[in-house]
Amino acid sequence: MTQLDIVRQHVATLETALTRYVEGNGIRFAYRLLGPATGTPLVLLQHFSGNIDAWDPAVVNALAADRPVIAFDNAGVGRSTGQTPDNIETMARDAVAFINLLGLPEVDLLGFSLGGCVAQQIAADHGRLVRKLILVGTAPKGGEEHLLAVLQQAFSQTDAPDPRLPLFFTKSSASQSSGLAFLKRTKLRKDDRDTDNGKAVTDPQAKALITWCATPDPEHAILRAIRQPALVVSGSHDTMLPASNAYAMFKELSNAQLVLYPDSGHGALFQHHEIFVSHVRTFLQAQSAAA
Structure with a gap:
């Protein structure tokens, strides 16, 4: 990495960062790198149907103020090539391949929704790779989900400016106001925006999430295999x-x-972005006997 790259990292935001690419295992991964050049990188694992530009700049930029942050498109999503898997295990395998391609020996993970399921699988399978993990708005294997019913209800609200408003926020005026502010922030980037690949992504992702929650894990094998410190967040x-x-x-x-x-x-981290970032920073900076 050149000195110019390091300078660009320091000044870049989610809205302005160069979209980079790394290729291996037959997949060309798209990603953006923010924050300082030193420290344990925080890798972001995105929600169902989301790409890099679906992240909230208020969250990503604030987290990148004092640590490297990497937002990326997993296989088949956004500008990444390959086929979107229909199961969590393969999504986790692809994410680990991406991390390895970047040459990162250790990372922290922030998994939101579907990304939280992927984060659990990675942490359970790759104990040495993951230092700490943040699980937001997600579910354990065998957990409770209402994806299809809630999606149908949200898309039936034709008066909503964006389906994420009813999906991610409550009906209260305060939550709806926060939702509108979030939607505005996600549109701040005007050039080189990520792409929406439609049903080629959402169909397999829906199957993966529904199957994950429908598959019983009475012994909680995945959760009990996770020894790393974890921060669990929900609305x-x-x-x-x-x-x-x-x-x-x-x-x-x-x-x-x-x-x-x-x-x-579901979008609690975006509605309460300031306190969420504060909680994440405190958690990542804290010393832990299990870390």
């Missing part, structure tokens, strides 16, 4: 992956903290 009124999932994960993980945000839905 109080998440209709897609209810907060009961967060409590279930918290109970079974060996070293977890649980945070629930009030009057918030």
Whole structure:
């Protein structure tokens, strides 16, 4: 990495960062790199149907103020090539391949929704690769989900400016106002925006998420295989992956903290972005006997 690259990292934001590419295993991964050149990188694992530009700049930029942050498109998503898998295990394998292609010996993971399922699989399978993980608005294997019903309801609300408004936020005026502000932030990048690959992504992703939650794991094998410190986060009124999932994960993980945000839905991290970033920073910076 040249000195110019390092300078660009320091000044780049999610809205301005160069979209980079790395290729291996038959996949050309698209990603953006923010933050300083030193420190344990925080790799972001995105939600169902989302790409790099679906992340909230208020979250990503703030997290990148004091650590390297990497937002990327997994196989078949956005500008990454390959085929989107229909199962969590292969999504996790592809994400690990991406991390290895970047030559990163150790990372922290932030997995949101579907990305949280992928993060669990990676942490369980690759204990030395993952230092800490943040699981947001997600579910354990065998957990509770209402994806299709909630999606149908959201897309039936034709008066909503974006389906994410009813999907990610509650009906309260405060939550809806936060939702509109979030949508505005996600549109700040005007040039070199990521691409939406439609049903080629959403169909297999929906199958992967539904199958993950429909597959019983009575012994909680994946959660009990995760020894890393974990921060589990949920909104109080998440209709897609209810907060009961967060409590279930918290109970079974060996070293977890649980945070629930009030009057918030699936997008609690975007609605309460300032306190969420504060919680994540505190968690990542804290010393832990299990870290």
